[in-house]
Every structure is written in C-alpha cells, then in structure tokens.
Amino acid sequence: xxxxxxxxxxxxxxxxxxxxxxxxxxxxxxxxxxxxxxxxxxxxxxxxxxxxxxxxxxxxxxxxxxxxxxxxxxxxxxxxxxxxxxxxxxxxxxxxxxxxxxxxxxxxxxxxxxxxxxxxxxxxxxxxxxxxxxxxxxxxxxxxxxxxxxxxxxxxxxxxxx
Amino acid sequence: xxxxxxxxxxxxxxxxxxxxxxxxxxxxxxxxxxxxxxxxxxxxxxxxxxxxxxxxxxxxxxxxxxxxxxxxxxxxxxxxxxxxxxxxxxxxxxxxxxxxxxxxxxxxxxxxxxxxxxxxxxxxxxxxxxxxxxxxxxxxxxxxxxxxxxxxxxxxxxxxxx
Numbered sequence: 001x002x003x004x005x006x007x008x009x010x011x012x013x014x015x016x017x018x019x020x021x022x023x024x025x026x027x028x029x030x031x032x033x034x035x036x037x038x039x040x041x042x043x044x045x046x047x048x049x050x051x052x053x054x055x056x057x058x059x060x061x062x063x064x065x066x067x068x069x070x071x072x073x074x075x076x077x078x079x080x081x082x083x084x085x086x087x088x089x090x091x092x093x094x095x096x097x098x099x100x101x102x103x104x105x106x107x108x109x110x111x112x113x114x115x116x117x118x119x120x121x122x123x124x125x126x127x128x129x130x131x132x133x134x135x136x137x138x139x140x141x142x143x144x145x146x147x148x149x150x151x152x153x154x155x156x157x158x159x160x161x162x
Numbered sequence: 163x164x165x166x167x168x169x170x171x172x173x174x175x176x177x178x179x180x181x182x183x184x185x186x187x188x189x190x191x192x193x194x195x196x197x198x199x200x201x202x203x204x205x206x207x208x209x210x211x212x213x214x215x216x217x218x219x220x221x222x223x224x225x226x227x228x229x230x231x232x233x234x235x236x237x238x239x240x241x242x243x244x245x246x247x248x249x250x251x252x253x254x255x256x257x258x259x260x261x262x263x264x265x266x267x268x269x270x271x272x273x274x275x276x277x278x279x280x281x282x283x284x285x286x287x288x289x290x291x292x293x294x295x296x297x298x299x300x301x302x303x304x305x306x307x308x309x310x311x312x313x314x315x316x317x318x319x320x321x322x323x324x
Contacts, residue, residue, distance in 0.1 A: 001169040001282065003221050005253040024293045041252065043230035046242030050302025057219070057255055059165050068205035080208030082286040085293070090203065091167040093219055093285045095257070097296050120163065123255045124244040129298050130307075131186045131247070134259050134289060140212025142290050 009037040009106075009121040011058060013113040018062065023073050024085070025096050025112040033098070033113030035121060037106045049103050053127035054110070058094045059120040060087035074145045083140055094119070097127050171199040171268075171283040173220060175275040180224065185235050186247065187258050187274040195260070195275030197283060199268045211265050215289035216272070220256045221282040222249035236307045245302055256281070259289050 013033040015021045022028035035056075037045060048054065066088040069078040081089060099111040108124075175195040177183045184190035197218075199207060210216065228250040231240040243251060261273040270286075 003167045003169075003282070003284065005165045005167065005255070007163040007165075008252050024290075026293050041230070041244075044228075044243035044252075045245075046231070047245035047302055048242055050300060050305075051245065051298070052300040053296050053298045055257065057253075057257070066206075068203070069208070080210055081206035082203075083207075083209035083213065083288050085287055085290070089285060090170050090206075091219075091284045093167070093255075095217065095219070095287060097294065120165070122165065122253045123251060125247055125257060126245050126302060126304070127296060127298050128186075128247070128301050128304050129296075130301070130304065131188050132259065133295055133298070134215050134291075136213070136215045136289050136291050136295070138212060138214040139290050139292070140209055140288060142288065142292065143212075145292075 005122050007038070007120050008041055008123065009035050011035050011056065011113065011115055011119040011121055013115055013117045013119070015116050018116065021116070022114045025098055025114045028112045028114040030111055031113050033110050035108040035110060037108065039106055042106045045103060048124070048126065049100065051100060051126040053097050054100045055125040055127050055132070056096050056098060056121060057123040057125070058096075058115060059122060060092035060094050061118070061120055062116060063087040063089070063092040066090055074148055075141060079141055093122070167284050169200070169282050170203055170285065171197050173197050173218065173275065173277055173281040173283055175277055175279045175281070177278050180278065183278070184276045187260055187276045190274045190276040192273055193275050195272050197270040197272060199270065201268055204268050207265060210286070210288065211262065213262060213288040215259050216262045217287040217289050217294070218258050218260060218283060219285040219287070220258075220277060221284060222251075222254035222256050223280070223282055224278060225249040225251070225254040228252055236310055237303060241303055255284070
C-alpha cells in the first residue's frame with residue numbers, strides 16, 4: 001500500500017547543508033525562514049495569522065534510506081529509530097513547530113526554522129495548545145538531554161536535516 | 163513534484179464511522195487503541211517505551227478532496243483550511259499525540275485515540291517536551307474554544323476523522 005502526496009510550498013532557510021544546523025526548533029530560536037505557498041492555495045491561508053505557532057509537515061529531501069537503530073545527535077548510544085527524530089526514516093516525513101511572524105500574500109515569514117533550505121512542504125496545521133501542549137511524564141532517553149539540546153548542532157551523520 | 167510514502171502499520175480504534183468521534187486526542191481521554199506495526203520494523207521500536215506520549219502521523223483514508231474554506235466542528239463560521247485541523251486537506255495527513263501504554267512485539271497499546279479504525283500509519287515520533295511543548299501566545303479562532311473541545315464530537319461534514 002502506498003500514498004501519494006503533492007508539494008504545497010517550499011521552505012527557505014539559512015541552512016544550505018546539514019552541517020552545523022540546529023537539530024530542532026528549540027535550538028533555532030529566532031532563526032528566520034520564509035515559506036512560499038502555491039498560489040492556488042492562498043485562500044486556504046486565511047485566519048492562519050491568528051496563530052503564533054504553526055506545525056510544518058515536510059519532506060526530508062536529502063534523506064535516503066534508513067537504519068532500524070541510530071545514534072542520535074544528542075546521544076552516544078543507539079536507539080530504535082522510532083524513539084528518535086532522525087530524518088532517515090521509512091517515510092522521510094519531518095515535523096517542526098515554528099513561530100509565525102506574518103503572512104504577505106503567499107509568503108509566510110517564520111522563526112525557529114531547523115530544516116534545510118528548499119525543503120518541500122506537505123502540510124501546515126495551526127499549533128493549538130489545547131491539542132498539542134501535552135504534559136508528558138516521560139521523554140525516554142531525551143529526559144536528560146534538554147539542556148544539551150539548546151546548543152546542539154547536527155553533523156553529516158544523517159544525510160539530512162534535524 | 164510528488165512524494166510517495168508507504169504503510170508502516172495500521173491503527174485500530176473503536177471508531178467505525180466518522181459520526182460521534184472525538185475530534186482530537188484532548189477529547190478522547192482514555193479511549194483505547196492498538197497499533198500493529200509492520201513486522202520488519204519491530205527493531206526500530208526499541209526504547210520507544212521510555213516515552214509516555216508519541217506523535218502519530220497518518221493518512222486520513224476516508225478523506226476525499228478539500229475546500230479552501232471550511233466551517234470546523236468547533237465553530238459556526240468558515241476559516242482558511244490551513245487554520246484548521248480538518249482532515250480534507252491538499253495532502254490528507256493527520257497528526258495526533260497519543261499516550262503510549264505499552265509495547266508487546268509489534269503491537270503498541272495506546273490511549274487518547276481520535277482517528278477512524280484501520281487508519282494507515284505513516285510515521286511515529288517520540289513526543290519530546292523540549293521540542294513539542296510550546297508556549298503559544300495566540301491560538302487564533304480556537305483560543306475561545308478549548309472548553310467546548312473537551313466534549314466535541316465530529317459529524318459527517320468532513321468525510322473523515324478529526
């Protein structure tokens with residue numbers, strides 16, 4: 001069974017290669033990006049500017065293949081792929097929450113971008129605190145890593161962003 | 163430009179039709195579901211059980227087409243599609259955060275499910291508070307709706323879940 005998706009826009013960021021990128025929006029505070037949305041979809045953007053944050057679902061376009069076990073940027077031991085946010089996955093789908101600064105026509109000005117330049121965008125959803133702001137009691141191997149995260153940058157290990 | 167994704171598993175829930183479903187996990191507290199993961203991907207699940215919550219990215223398999231403007235379940239006026247979480251979207255990609263109760267082999271037992279039975283799963287990511295728990299100052303038209311959400315159920319308007 002396979003699923004077909006189409007491009008809805010393109011994300012432009014300062015990150016031209018996967019070296020020295022922030023590995024999550026939390027480590028990319030204030031990094032500015034721009035999203036160009038397909039012209040025919042502009043009417044679907046109305047009211048989005050009422051939200052301070054939006055969820056971007058995108059394609060890790062530089063990511064090829066995957067391994068079941070990976071050593072993530074933030075650790076020195078391996079973990080099951082699905083217990084990580086690594087870009088090399090069975091489906092190379094990325095997820096980031098960014099700050100929406102303003103919208104001008106088909107251009108979204110955003111902050112806290114952590115993806116490669118020219119990343120293909122698949123969907124935008126409003127970040128809704130009532131749905132998305134969860135009190136998670138356990139965050140596995142990442143529980144002890146949140147301080148390191150703020151300064152962590154990626155390397156070439158994953159052949160892609162995040 | 164188009165993108166192909168493959169099935170990584172199937173989500174089983176008590177919701178056999180889109181009527182009277184909870185429209186988000188926040189309205190589906192304790193509703194139990196089960197996810198059967200492809201056998202070949204089981205090694206990629208290791209360490210996932212350290213996380214209390216996981217992000218499911220899935221395909222709205224009953225959703226057909228989309229409109230640029232929609233009247234969401236929680237409102238009586240229309241909004242731009244991308245300012246809603248409606249399932250009928252240019253790419254019918256769904257996103258829900260559910261509680262992970264336990265893993266047995268290739269079966270994930272979860273709570274707070276809000277999707278239709280037999281929903282095709284595309285990706286699992288760990289919910290990481292440091293990345294995903296955002297203080298969003300503005301949640302647009304949904305800012306005044308969080309109380310209603312807790313009891314809101316869907317209807318057939320969207321031809322799909324959420």
